[in-house]
Amino acid sequence: MRIPRFYEPSDLSIGETHTLSEAATQHVSRVLRMKAGDQITLFNGQGSEFLCTLARVDKRHVDVDVITHIPLSRSSPLSIHIGQAISRGERMDYAIQKATELGMSCMTPLFTERCEVRLNNERRDKRTQHWQQIAISACEQSLRNELPRIEPIQSLQEWLNDVEADLKLVLHHHTEQPLGDYPRPGSIALLIGPEGGLSETEVSAALEAGFQPVAFGPRVMRTETAPVAAQAVLQYLWGDLS
Structure with missing residues (x-):
């Protein structure tokens, strides 16, 4: 049976x-109903994981003894920063989840001309926090030990002006x-438009900012499918998929 795995945003040391x-406590005690003596794996997003034994379990508190430190990074050698036009509902969640599983380093959600989502400042912050949690959960499932960054929402032009990458x-x-x-890059910035696509003006702006147009086959993919298919190809060519 696979040992349950959780993100724990703290410094951890063997013997402590x-x-x-609170989030990990709820999952251990109320969802999985684990007991003292059971083992779990923790990772804190810094490239390592820790084997732990549950020392105390109740509904509000869970204490663990940290047994072993495993310095194991599963990050891809290819850094991929995705500029993803915001989509409605679960489509954005899906894009972030699958992009994380495939090794994305960073994602910046973008407002574009044909983006149908409008958010005020408070809702922007809440959505960003929600998307970061989606990435954390994907790391727990996929055995990643380093978290991808979900950046604050930007306009497309802001992102085009700021993003840096080899390709x-x-x-x-x-x-x-x-x-x-193309020569092998160490880092890639990948721009993905909304369901209605990028406008010709936006494509022109991307080309002026040094972006190269690329297609992954003859069919037009949905906005949540595109980062999955694109990353699979990029990781196969220059990353760690084989």
Whole structure:
């Protein structure tokens, strides 16, 4: 049976007794109903994981004894920063979850011309926190020990002005440039438009900012499918998928 795995945003050391955060406590005690003596794995997002034994379990508090430190990073050697146009409901959650599983380093949610989502400042902060939690849960499931960053929402032009990468790509089906023609990059910025696509003005702005148009096959993908398919190809070419 696989040992349950949780994100714990704290410094951990072998030999210490540590009290779990509220989120991990609820999952251990109320969802899984684990007992003292059971084992769990913790990771704190810094590239390591820790094998722990439950020392005390009740509904509001869970203490663990930290037994073993495993310095194991499962991050891809290819850094991928996705600029993702915001989509409605679970589509954005899906894009973040799957992009995290495939090794994304960072995602910046973007407002674009055809984006149908409008958020005030308070709702922006709440959505960003929600999306970061989606990424954390994906790390727990996929055995990642380092968290991808979910950046605050930006306008497309702000992101185009600020993002840096060895290779900048915009998904645009009007191109026949093979990815294999590019030299191996260490970092990639990948721009993905909304359900209605990027406008011609936005594509032109991306090209002026140094982005190269790229298509992943002859079919037009949904906005939540695009980061999954694109990252699979990029990680196969230059990352750690084989």
